[in-house]
Amino acid sequence: MAESPLKQAVLTAGSLAAGLSARRRKVGEVTLDPQTADCAQEIRNMLRQDDVSPEVAQDVVRALSAFGKMRILHTQVLNVLRDLPESTWKESFSLSMMVEAISSYAEFQLEDPEFNQVLAGLIVSRGLKHVKAFELAKLVFAAASLELGDFEGVYATFLEAFRNTDMTRLGSFDLCRCLWSLARLRPHTGGGKLVVEAKPLAKALARKRGIFGPSLAQAVWALPRLGLSDDVEKILEVSSGAVLAPGDQAQQLRRLAESCESPGLQAAVLNAAALRYTKVKDFAKCNEIFEYMAEKDLWTPVSYALAKRVGSHVQGSPPLPGMRTPGPKAHKYVRALYHALSRAKPLDAQSALAGLEHFSRISSRNWLKFGAADEKGKVLEDAWATHGQKKEDCLAVEFGTFLGYSAVKMQQQLGDGSRVISFEMDPEVACLALNFIEFVGLSDVIEVRIGQCEDLVDNLKEELEPGSVDVVYMDHNQMTYHRDLAQLQQSRLLSREVLFAATQCLKPGAPLLLWQLVQERKVDVWSALEIVSCPDCGFNRMEDWVVLARGAAKTRSLKRREPKNLRTAPPRDLVLLAAECNLMRWRTAKGMVDEKLWDEFVQYVRRGMERAGISNTRENWPDQKWFDAARKLEYQRLDY
Numbered sequence: 001m002a003e004s005p006l007k008q009a010v011l012t013a014g015s016l017a018a019g020l021s022a023r024r025r026k027v028g029e030v031t032l033d034p035q036t037a038d039c040a041q042e043i044r045n046m047l048r049q050d051d052v053s054p055e056v057a058q059d060v061v062r063a064l065s066a067f068g069k070m071r072i073l074h075t076q077v078l079n080v081l082r083d084l085p086e087s088t089w090k091e092s093f094s095l096s097m098m099v100e101a102i103s104s105y106a107e108f109q110l111e112d113p114e115f116n117q118v119l120a121g122l123i124v125s126r127g128l129k130h131v132k133a134f135e136l137a138k139l140v141f142a143a144a145s146l147e148l149g150d151f152e153g154v155y156a157t158f159l160e161a162f163r164n165t166d167m168t169r170l171g172s173f174d175l176c177r178c179l180w181s182l183a184r185l186r187p188h189t190g191g192g193k194l195v196v197e198a199k200p201l202a203k204a205l206a207r208k209r210g211i212f213g214p215s216l217a218q219a220v221w222a223l224p225r226l227g228l229s230d231d232v233e234k235i236l237e238v239s240s241g242a243v244l245a246p247g248d249q250a251q252q253l254r255r256l257a258e259s260c261e262s263p264g265l266q267a268a269v270l271n272a273a274a275l276r277y278t279k280v281k282d283f284a285k286c287n288e289i290f291e292y293m294a295e296k297d298l299w300t301p302v303s304y305a306l307a308k309r310v311g312s313h314v315q316g317s318p319p320l321p322g323m324r325t326p327g328p329k330a331h332k333y334v335r336a337l338y339h340a341l342s343r344a345k346p347l348d349a350q351s352a353l354a355g356l357e358h359f360s361r362i363s364s365r366n367w368l369k370f371g372a373a374d375e376k377g378k379v380l381e382d383a384w385a386t387h388g389q390k391k392e393d394c395l396a397v398e399f400g401t402f403l404g405y406s407a408v409k410m411q412q413q414l415g416d417g418s419r420v421i422s423f424e425m426d427p428e429v430a431c432l433a434l435n436f437i438e439f440v441g442l443s444d445v446i447e448v449r450i451g452q453c454e455d456l457v458d459n460l461k462e463e464l465e466p467g468s469v470d471v472v473y474m475d476h477n478q479m480t481y482h483r484d485l486a487q488l489q490q491s492r493l494l495s496r497e498v499l500f501a502a503t504q505c506l507k508p509g510a511p512l513l514l515w516q517l518v519q520e521r522k523v524d525v526w527s528a529l530e531i532v533s534c535p536d537c538g539f540n541r542m543e544d545w546v547v548l549a550r551g552a553a554k555t556r557s558l559k560r561r562e563p564k565n566l567r568t569a570p571p572r573d574l575v576l577l578a579a580e581c582n583l584m585r586w587r588t589a590k591g592m593v594d595e596k597l598w599d600e601f602v603q604y605v606r607r608g609m610e611r612a613g614i615s616n617t618r619e620n621w622p623d624q625k626w627f628d629a630a631r632k633l634e635y636q637r638l639d640y
């Protein structure tokens with residue numbers, strides 16, 4: 001029997017995706033090539049939202065899976081899936097098909113709580129009897145990514161499936177994902193009590209070799225949350241990578257230094273460990289590190305500055321000013337730090353900031369992601385300086401430290417007496433920032449905390465009084481800005497007149513944050529909301545938006561700042577736009593997106609936001625000509 005035209009097009013999509021997975025095709029070709037475009041277009045024309053037969057529903061899942069692998073957002077396919085009747089899910093889909101559908105859907109990270117509820121209900125009502133190990137690994141990761149643990153019965157359903165399925169033959173990638181997913185799905189009330197279902201996974205993982213990178217980070221994050229803290233040490237012994245576990249960070253940084261490739265990074269990590277010891281006044285350990293560094297000729301200008309500050313007697317080597325270049329195999333970020341140190345005067349923040357900016361401008365290969373430089377920097381500086389004049393002793397919280405550039409800038413603008421707590425999830429990057437901050441003499445007022453911001457906010461809540469945070473600056477992951485702000489609001493950490501600032505809101509874009517702020521402005525959570533259009537740092541006609549929101553002082557009770565009940569769900573188009581922004585980030589990481597495409601894409605994002613009633617309130621461009629040119633650009637959509 002001849003295949004239907006829809007099935008044929010879906011098969012073509014499948015083979016295009018398979019070519020991508022097998023690396024027969026370059027990623028760029030798959031999303032840009034006319035064959036993919038035609039195939040996606042054909043599927044779009046043939047799919048009707050109403051009256052989807054069971055066969056067509058299965059084709060929809062296969063198409064979703066193919067486009068998911070290519071990270072192409074096919075709106076029509078997603079919409080049809082969303083509207084499938086429950087009976088189709090329950091009666092026409094095998095368990096494997098359901099797993100494929102949910103895991104492919106989760107790739108797009110759409111913010112759709114209603115549909116999530118439907119998916120949660122399906123998992124619970126169907127149960128996961130006789131699920132295969134690799135399918136369970138896929139599904140639990142999808143469920144955790146979609147945060148389905150918030151729905152009743154989901155966590156229990158997965159626990160039962162883990163009890164009944166032998167997962168021990170899975171590879172370390174899947175085992176780490178399973179542990180992370182279980183910890184993520186677990187209700188908060190569970191604390192760190194043992195989850196027996198996770199024990200065999202941890203045991204199997206400890207037998208593996210070569211766990212590294214994000215997988216290692218997942219496991220180290222998850223194990224203590226599953227009551228398996230003792231297994232962290234075992235896993236770290238058989239793995240390598242820049243990951244910190246809970247506990248003595250200075251000790252762990254010393255271990256991390258051993259795996260650093262370049263002497264420059266090794267020295268920076270050891271300096272950071274010494275700094276951690278000085279914080280707790282353990283000068284003996286600090287000197288131990290200095291001695292080790294002298295033996296290996298690893299002293300840098302930062303080591304000298306720190307030794308002087310703490311009155312250490314250890315003789316440095318190489319002699320003053322110490323190692324000034326990071327040596328071979330140094331990553332761009334390490335080179336940036338040493339470049340800045342070699343050009344700047346010690347204890348002089350302005351010259352150190354200028355040193356980093358200079359590095360970023362030397363060539364396009366040196367470009368660094370600073371969301372607070374140039375015109376955007378000016379907007380932020382003015383806002384911070386004004387806020388600092390109104391309120392002495394400001395406490396600021398920063399999401400995304402990177403090299404410490406914006407943390408230093410913010411502290412300087414907020415003025416004497418101000419403090420910054422900055423969150424950074426990458427331990428090596430955090431160490432570079434710690435060196436930069438020590439060199440400019442601000443270690444006492446800028447604290448870098450290493451970890452995921454979500455966890456660090458939780459810790460902060462335990463530590464600070466309600467209303468303690470006067471300034472927030474976000475420059476980490478635009479996909480989560482809105483959730484991170486909501487978490488802060490619910491934590492009650494924000495002061496009544498808090499200044500909230502975020503950069504990169506148009507590039508790659510944070511549509512859901514902007515939606516939230518605009519809604520909250522309408523009900524006076526914020527007394528002012530500014531959306532400032534500027535060129536992105538280092539580019540002529542790439543538009544970006546910086547957002548400034550000021551808390552409404554007249555709000556009577558801090559409770560009112562909780563966004564519950566104020567939430568108006570964002571329109572579907574905006575949710576899809578947010579997903580497209582994220583897919584663009586993915587494509588950029590794969591080297592598919594050049595400057596011109598970004599210039600065009602941000603205009604597409606801007607128009608999408610404007611359709612949802614979100615526009616910039618002012619502009620700060622050095623040259624009107626570039627602004628006008630930027631605004632005329634059109635984006636050829638890769639998504640359908």
Ligand SMILES: C[S@@+](CC[C@H](N)C(=O)[O-])C[C@H]1O[C@@H](n2cnc3c(N)ncnc32)[C@H](O)[C@@H]1O
Pocket residue numbers: 369370371372399400401402403404405406407423424425426429451452453454475476477
């Ligand atoms: C663009 S850089 C920040 C630049 C910095 N604010 C500056 O201008 O100097 C983003 C940083 O955020 C960090 N980051 C991303 N997601 C994070 C998260 N969930 N928690 C903590 N840090 C995160 C990244 O590792 C990266 O170093």
